[in-house]
Amino acid sequence: MTLPEIHQANVDLRDNDPLDIVRWALARSGSRAVVSTNFRPYEAVILHLATQVQPEIPVLWVDHGYNRAATYRHAEELIHRFKLNVKLYVPRMTAAHYDAIHGGAPEPTQENEERIKSFSTVMKLEPFQRGMREVAPSVWLTALRKVQNPNRAGMEIVSDDRAFNTLKVSPLLNWNDQQVAEYCKRYDLPVEWDYFDPAKADEKRECGLHVSWGTQAVASKG
Numbered sequence: 001m002t003l004p005e006i007h008q009a010n011v012d013l014r015d016n017d018p019l020d021i022v023r024w025a026l027a028r029s030g031s032r033a034v035v036s037t038n039f040r041p042y043e044a045v046i047l048h049l050a051t052q053v054q055p056e057i058p059v060l061w062v063d064h065g066y067n068r069a070a071t072y073r074h075a076e077e078l079i080h081r082f083k084l085n086v087k088l089y090v091p092r093m094t095a096a097h098y099d100a101i102h103g104g105a106p107e108p109t110q111e112n113e114e115r116i117k118s119f120s121t122v123m124k125l126e127p128f129q130r131g132m133r134e135v136a137p138s139v140w141l142t143a144l145r146k147v148q149n150p151n152r153a154g155m156e157i158v159s160d161d162r163a164f165n166t167l168k169v170s171p172l173l174n175w176n177d178q179q180v181a182e183y184c185k186r187y188d189l190p191v192e193w194d195y196f197d198p199a200k201a202d203e204k205r206e207c208g209l210h211v212s213w214g215t216q217a218v219a220s221k222g
Contacts, residue, residue, distance in 0.1 A: 001028075001160070001167060009158045018171035021157060022049045022141065025169040026057075029139035034087075034132075036060045036142055038197065039067075039075040042180040044189035046143035046172060051082045057141075059084045060131050064123040065095030066105050066198050074192035087135055089127040098123060105198035120199035132164045144170040147177065 001009070013021050026033050035050040035057055037043045050057050061075070079086055091098075098104070098119075105123075106115035132140075140161065146153045152173075161168040172180065184191055 001158075003160065006156075006158050006160055006167075010156045013157050014174070018045075018175065019049055019052065021169065021171035022053050025139050025141060025158075025167070025171070026050075026053050028167070029137070032136065032138040034058045034060050034135050034137035034140055036128075036140065038062070038195075039071050039078065039192060040195040040197070041191050041193055042177075042184065043143055044078055044191065045180050045183050046141060047078055047082055047084065048183075048187060048189060049171060050141055051084070055083065056085050058135055058137070059086045060089070060128070060135060061086055062089050062124055062128045062131065064091060064127075064197075064199060065098075066123070068194050068196060070194035071192055074190060074195075077190060087131060089131040091123045091127050093122060095123075108198075116199070124199040129164075132166070137164075137166050140164065140166045140168045142168060142170045143172055145172050145175055145180070 009024075013024065016024075033054065035046060037047060037059055038061070047059065050059075067075075078084065093101075102115075102119070106112040106119055108116070144152050144155060146155065155170065155173060157170055157173050159168045175183075181191075183189070
């Protein structure tokens with residue numbers, strides 16, 4: 001899509017229901033769509049929406065090896081419930097190896113910003129970028145929402161993600177926590193509250209997937 005077409009799409013889709021946005025996106029994917037997930041709270045919503053329209057859609061999951069037990073159990077529940085077509089990618093270095101060399105995942109403090117970015121680059125960004133290259137989607141569905149952090153507050157539903165050469169579509173972008181919670185209740189979807197991502201460390205920062213430093217960091221490691 002051209003930039004004017006993307007702008008018009010955002011105007012047209014601004015007040016649409018997320019399911020309609022998913023239908024719009026998948027109709028333009030040429031059967032080359034992907035939905036990404038990390039199985040954090042409310043991720044069941046985007047997976048439920050995507051598989052309603054395209055049950056076999058590839059689901060890109062990067063498991064950095066540091067998820068808590070509850071998150072792994074949650075992932076297995078959703079995988080079996082929705083019969084997810086999971087494309088699992090893991091880092092080239094195991095969690096045990098990273099722990100031995102680097103002393104484990106960094107603590108979420110301001111002083112550890114560079115260590116957090118380094119961890120994210122090796123354990124999350126590299127396998128995610130490898131997965132996106134191999135799956136090569138024309139459309140990428142995400143669960144991004146504006147209320148999650150300041151960076152996402154300025155995003156649009158549809159964007160041209162040049163880092164991954166794909167059209168990024170975020171059907172839930174304008175939904176708040178109450179709306180996703182009500183959706184989970186309506187469809188009896190589980191929510192995993194024990195989730196923690198050491199590649200982000202807190203909810204107000206980015207792991208690198210949706211900001212420019214992430215692409216640059218992996219390229220510099222190459």
